[in-house]
Amino acid sequence: MPKRLTRSFFNRSVLEVAPDLIGATLLFDGVGGRLVEVEAYHHTEPAAHSFRGPTARNAVMFGPAGYAYVYRSYGIHWCLNFVCEPKGSASAVLIRAIEPTAGLPAMRRRRGVADERLLCSGPGRLCQALRITALHNGLALDWPPFELFARHDEVEIVTGPRIGITKAVDKPWRYGERGSRFLSKPFRPEV
DNA sequence: TGCCCGATTAACT
């Protein structure tokens, strides 16, 4: 039986939690799969929503670790984050891509596409496939409808610059599973 | 109040 991730798992540096999430399993109402791509956001750098202090939108980031922070992106999409570090650090991991393993018919119905590589490969796409919205902002990650299980196999992790940001672009805080077909974008091959 | 722009996606050329 796979090991469930507890809140203490998230109560560490966001730079430790992010790579440990690669290969873990995320289910939401029984729909989901294997995490293959995440990004770390730390409150001390300007790319993080929490950089300028607490607001109504980012309040969950300033709470304890182990909760979901969901926000609207570009006025259209939803993005899912896991809050990390001791309360007040306001750091989180953005979930960017999942390899679908459970509930594929529901995902196809919600996304309107058949190709399984297009179901959850991107932060907005996976929220649409799992039907995650602002209603779920602030929910605990160790309690239904969320279910999280630690990886039980070895994974090769690659890192690179984060996607879609204009500030702190030098930080290589994007993590992915090497060779996965389900990444939102390829990682630049290492030299 | 008004303006700019974003942790994106899909549909274009």
Added chain:
DNA sequence: GTTAATCGGGCAA
């Protein structure tokens, strides 16, 4: 390769 869709946060005035 480019661009529209769409809306709330953040900041200037």
